[in-house]
Amino acid sequence: MSxxxxxxxxxxxxxxxxxxLSPVDVVADVLAHIGRWEPHIQATYLLRPDAALAQARASEARWLRGAPLGALDGVPATIKENIATRGDPMPLGTAATALLSAAADAPPAARLREAGAVVVAKTTxxxxxxxxxxxxxxxxxxxNPWDLSKGPGGxxxxxxxxAAAGYxxxxxxxxxxxxxxLPASWCGIFSLKPSLGRIPIDPPYTGRAAGPMTRTVADAALMMxxxxxxxxxxxxxxxxxxxxxxxFDQGVEHLRGLRIGxxxxxxxxxAVEPEVRAAIEQAARWLEQAGAHIVPMQPFMTQAMLDGMDHFWRMRSYIDLQALPAAQQGKVLPYIRxxxxxxxxxxxxxxxxxxxQFHLTRLATVRACNAFDYVISPVAPMPAFAAELPSPTDDPLRPLEHIGFTVPFNMSEQPAASVNCxxxxxxxxxxxxxxxxxRRFDDLGVLQLAHAFEQIRPPQRAWPQPPGI
Known part of the structure; x- marks a missing residue:
């Protein structure tokens, strides 16, 4: 029994x-488990056990009446800190932000609450x-729960x-x-970055998407x-x-005949590290053995594309930081400054x-993917890196050298998932x-392929446990 x-x-x-089962018992168990893990991984912001238990008691009463509020009533959930929740400050991860209470729930938070989910905490x-x-x-x-010397990604x-620790x-x-x-890959969980606009978000921005982070495709589909x-x-x-x-569950036979780049x-x-490359090649062989047609692809991104997006984002951040009072600028991480x-x-x-380069990236990505039903690749060229480092290179002039596989699908607005392999x-x-x-808008198809892959990959390792357990 789990x-x-x-x-x-x-x-x-x-x-x-x-x-x-009662939502009260479940939420109490989740909170106790968080209490064992949290001193080690520091994943939460605004962890409020009393508020979570109050939500759970309200959910329990609805279930006893046979009137659940929505599709997630009583299920524990967390919300990333930069998704506004009414009445809560949103520091955006930085000590430079004024801690003002949000006036309203942002769309993803509103949808979770309307569906009855128990918001246990926000996440860092x-x-x-x-x-x-x-x-x-x-x-x-x-x-990272798998190795406390490593970071979870970001x-x-x-x-x-x-998600990996079982909150x-x-x-x-x-x-x-x-x-x-990236954190899904480095923490061994599942995540879907949906097609741009599939999950409404506020404020919207080019390439920005909200998405589910779960241990299984089934739970991600439920969230979608x-x-x-x-x-x-x-x-x-x-x-x-x-x-x-x-x-989302179309069976392994769904793989037959798919043309996958x-x-x-x-x-x-x-460069992709050898163990990562070997794992992706093995995943391709499993898909091929299940009936998919695997076709090698040539790279379509260029260093100029990556550098251009990096330089534009630097200027955006430079302008934002210059608008802060000098004392607040000094509170931002030195690497970011x-x-x-x-x-x-x-x-x-x-x-x-x-x-x-944003538009050129979009054109190149769509053009390269048009010949295929789906494209598979590494999420990142390396596994999780040291927790204390801001980036794999630890170099503010080479900060995005690890996102060459992920960023093109933000710009092309295509759905893209990470599943452990x-x-x-x-x-x-x-x-x-x-x-x-x-392909753009085929979010359900990505979930279907990811779920089929879950069925053909070998059994997964046990999830990590808190130190001392």
Whole structure:
């Protein structure tokens, strides 16, 4: 029998329906488990046990009346810190932000509450979400449950760590260049960066998406049913669409005949490490043995594309930081300040040319993927790196060398997921994520392929346990 904190959302909902489990017992168990883990991984912000238990008691009463509020009633969930929740301050991971209470729930938070989910806590992130790390000037350093010397990735750092550690089944993060998929890969969980606008978000921004972070595709599909509902606050939101998210399970036979591109080199950034490459090649063989047609791809990204996006984001951050009082600027992580300040000398012409790389990336990505039903690749060129480092290179002038596989699908607006496909060797084996990207709007298809892959991969290692357990 699995511990309550390890049960998937669909199992909890079935048990609530049958009255064999109470949301109060489940949330109490999750909170106790968080208490054992949290001193070690520091994944949460605004952890409020009394408020969570009050939500659980209200859910229990609804289930006893036979009137659940929605599709997630009583299921524990966490929300990334940069997704506004009414009445709560939103520091954006940095000590430089004024702690003002949010006036309203942002769309993803509103949808979770409307569906009855029990919001146990918010989860941590690095300064302004601009690191693939759990390093923050506001939050304690987040760590990876698989190996406490490693980071969980970012910027959805706390969410990735929380999902792997068993802080309940449902977690939501955000992604503008890989911030869902990178921590998912490094923490061994599942995440979907949906098509741009599939999950309404506020404020919207080019390439920015919210998405589920779960241990299974089934739970992510359940979240998509709720999170994909329309919200007028997102000017980039897709039209409301009745998608049969419950049809994520099409069986292994669904793989037969699929034409899948295999991308093993990003064309920019850091080289793929041998253990990561071997894991992705093995995943491709499993898919091929199940009937898919695997076709090697040539890289379509260039270093100029990656550098251009990097330089544009530097200038955006430089302008934002310059607008802060000097005392507040000094509170931002030195790495982020050095990265942003490097844009000070860029000319208008240089910034314009940098901005064009977003569109060129979009064109190249769509063109390269058009020949395939799906594309698979590494999520990142390396496994999880040292927790104290802001980025794999630890160099503010080479900060994004690890996002060459993930960022193109933000710019092309295509859905892309991370699903665990293997582990490194050594004393503390680390997860390795397989990225699955689909055509624009084919979010359900990506879930279906990822679920089929879950069925053909070998049994997974046991989830990590708190030290001393």
């Amino acid at each position: 511990a309550l904190h390890d049960l998937p959302a669909h199992a909890l909902l079935a048990a609530y329906r049958q009255r064999t 992130m690095p300064d302004y979400g601009m690191l693939s790390s759990g390093l923050s000037s506001f939050h304690p350093l987040a760590r 910027s959805s750092a706390g969410a990735g760590a929380a 309940g089944p449902l977690h939501i993060g955000t992604d503008i260049g890989g911030s869902l998929r 049913q709720v999170l994909s509902q329309s919200d007028a606050r997102d000017s980039m939101a897709l039209p409301a669409q009745d998608i049969a998210w419950g049809r 295999l991308l093993l080199e990003a064309g920019c950034g850091l 050095a990265w942003a300040d490097s844009a000070a000398g860029l000319s208008g012409t240089a910034v314009f040319h940098a901005s064009q 293997g582990y490194t060797t050594g004393l503390h084996p680390l997860p390795i994520g397989l990225q699955i990207a689909g």
